[in-house]
Amino acid sequence: MDQPLVSVRDLKIGARTDSGREVEIIKGVSFDIAPGEIVALIGESGSGKTTIALSLMGHARPGCAIQGGTIRVGRRDVTAMPERQRAAMRGTEVSYVPQSAAAAFNPAKRIMDQVVEITAIHQLMPREQAEAKARQLFRALALPDPDTIGSRYPHQVSGGQLQRLSAAMALIGDPALVIFDEPTTALDVTTQIEVLRAFKSVMDKGAMAGVYVSHDLAVVAQIADRIIVLKNGVVQEEGATEQILHAPKHPYTRQLLDAFEPVPHVPVARPDAAEPILAVQNLCAGYGAMRDGVPAAKILQDVSFRLERGRNLGVIGESGSGKSTLARAIAGILPAYRGNLLLDGKELAPALQQRSKDELRRVQIVFQLADTALNPAQSIETILARPLTFYHGMTGAARNARVIELLDMVRLPGHLRHRLPSELSGGQKQRVNLARALAAEPELILCDEITSALDTVVAAAILDLLKELQRELNLSYMFISHDLSTVEAICDEVLVMLKGRVVEALPAARMSTEAAHPYSRLLIGSIPQLDTGWLKGLEQDPALMAQFAGR
Incomplete structure (x- = not known):
């Protein structure tokens, strides 16, 4: 093997808790990355994926520190460098693509100014040359209007x-x-395909090495040559992507693969x-100022369906199809301006x-991001006690x-x-x-993307829990x-929504095989498969994608 571009040996990273206790997060991890090779770090939340990835730039999160081992990038020993030299390396020798691009951009500055900023900081090239290079990258990354997109602000894309x-x-x-660092986690499936294609194309052409955290x-x-499987800061298994996917050796790797394919739902006879x-x-329903009883932005348009008890x-x-608005x-929370809601055959008022109180109790909503849904200043006991007092006087x-x-x-x-x-x-x-929703003793729970921010193993466990609770409590x-x-x-059953309308409704078990609407077929065809050749062989009509996704 050629001289590795990255060589990590016996890496140990620790943290100090509020009580002063030392905790080891990364426990003696070693691996190499060859020039031009893309290595994936996978594992559930808390496995140490991002902590290791950030350490390759000589960066440790607040409260954490590299406590042992060596990291070499090229001929440079990152662990032995002073912080000034590490800062000079970031963006030039090693760079970082975050999970949330929105958080990486300043909303008050134009996109071009932010993309070329690193070239001025490190005096890499004149501004005119940097802008020309940025436009070249915009083309390579298949961005629309590559010559002018840089003049927009982040909220305009x-x-x-x-x-x-x-x-x-x-x-x-x-x-x-x-x-x-998980750069496609928050994206819709069809958008994810475009982004992955663009990343892969640019990395291949530039013969760059990559670390893909996911x-x-x-x-x-679709993107990695090799996979390193992590759990609790320890490497469980390492191998070529094909081997890890189709002949995993470690039980934990097999658990990750099993969790990727959830057990199909079997309807309970009611x-x-x-x-x-x-x-x-x-x-x-919609948003904005009302005029003649109609909001400025109409989102939901004539949505109708029935949900049978216990199903x-x-x-x-x-994103933007109207799911969360529904x-x-x-x-x-968002009163409908037209149409009817019936709970057990009785009319529900539009506004909560x-x-x-009994109608509020019977229909509960669980939001996507628990981080923003739970009051950070209150204990779990206080959070759960509130609905018990409000609904049941306990x-x-x-x-x-x-x-x-x-x-x-x-x-x-x-x-x-x-x-x-x-x-x-x-x-x-x-x-x-x-648990807060269950405190009300509801009959219907609205689950809004509640597993999308969770890793595969944790998401599978939440789905199993929901099924168990349904059997015990007769929930819908x-x-x-x-x-x-x-x-x-x-x-x-499944409803497919597009631009505020229901375009298809089918039993869930038949959706993959019988969906007829072109948009439903596009969604189904965009779900990545455990197959290294899947993205390369995927053929989708660009006009169809543009028409439905509105990109």
């Missing part, structure tokens, strides 16, 4: 475009190594109820302020006992009730989010997602 622009920012200094094995299969738990008739309805579609309209010892019961319901230990949300993992926070779910495989794992 889509999420997928912004993600590719953040790659342009990382690539303009001609780095030898690019670190991709929990999504199907995405990794006695026929006279009325569906929820009936939605010609619902219209689950999936709603899929890309959940908010049903919950009464007009609904009775206080004192009875309420405290019920909090412990609720945590047990979502498979969390009772002692976590004394913690703050920031002291829990992403999966634990989402379970608390669910409306499950919103842009991921069809998630919906298939828990839902009986």
Whole structure:
């Protein structure tokens, strides 16, 4: 093998807790990356993927420190460098593409100014040359209007475009190594395809090496030459992408692969109820100032469906299709301006302020991001106690006992009730989010993308928990997602939404084989497969993608 571009030996990274205790996060990790090779670091949340990736730039998160081992990039020993030299290396020899491109851009500055900024900081080239190079990268990354997109502000481009622009920012200094930190996690499936294609094309042409951090094995299969599997800061397995995907040796790797393919949902037979738990008739909702009873921005347009008691309805579609607006309209957070909502055959008022306490109790919503849904200043006990008092008038010892019961319901230990949300993992926070909804003793739970921010193993565990709770408590779910495989794992029926309208409705078990609408077929065809040749062999009509995605 040629001299490796990156050589990591016995890397140890530790952190000091608030109580002063030393914790080892990365426990003696070693690996090499050859010039031009893309290596994926995979594992669930807390496995140490991002911590290792950031250390290749000589960076450790606040409270963390590199405590042992060596990292060499080219001929330079990153661990032995002073901070000034590490800073000079970032953006030129090693660069970084973040998970959230929106957070990487300054909303007040034009895109071009931000993309070329690193060339001025390190005096790499004159401004005119930097702008010409940026436009070249915009073309290579398949961005629209490459000659003029740089004059826009970040809010004037889509999420997928912004993600590719953040790659342009990382690539303009001609780095030898690019670190991709879950750069497609927050994107819709069709947008993800475009971004992956663009990344792969530019990396291949430039013969750059890369580190791709992800929990999504199907995405990794499209871009990585080799995979390193991590758990709790320790390498579990390392090998060529084909070998890891099709002949894994370690039980944990097999667990990750199993979690990638959720068990299909088997509908539970229910006695026929006279009325569906929820009936939605010609619902219209939108945002902005009202004029003649109609909002400035109309989002939902004549949406109708029925959800039978004890069954689950999936709603899929890309960002902007109206999925979350539908959940908010049903919950009464965004009152519909036209149409009817019937709960068990009885009319529900459009706004939650007009609904009775019992109506509010029976329909609960669980939001996508537990981080923003849970009050960071309150303990888990306080968060769960509030709905118990509001809906059931519980206080004192009875309420405290019920909090412990609720945590047990979502498979969390009772002692976590004394913690703050920031002291829990992403999966634990989402379970608390669910426990808060269960505190009301609802009949219908609206789940808005509740697994999209979670890694594959944790997401699979949440889906299993939802199924278990449904059997025990006779719940009905409306499950919103842009991921069809998630919906298939828990839902009986699926609605496909496009630009505020339902374009197709089918039983979940038949959606992959029988969907007829071109947009449904596009969504289904854009779900990455555990096959290294899948992206290369994927043929999609660019005009169709542009028409439906509005990019």
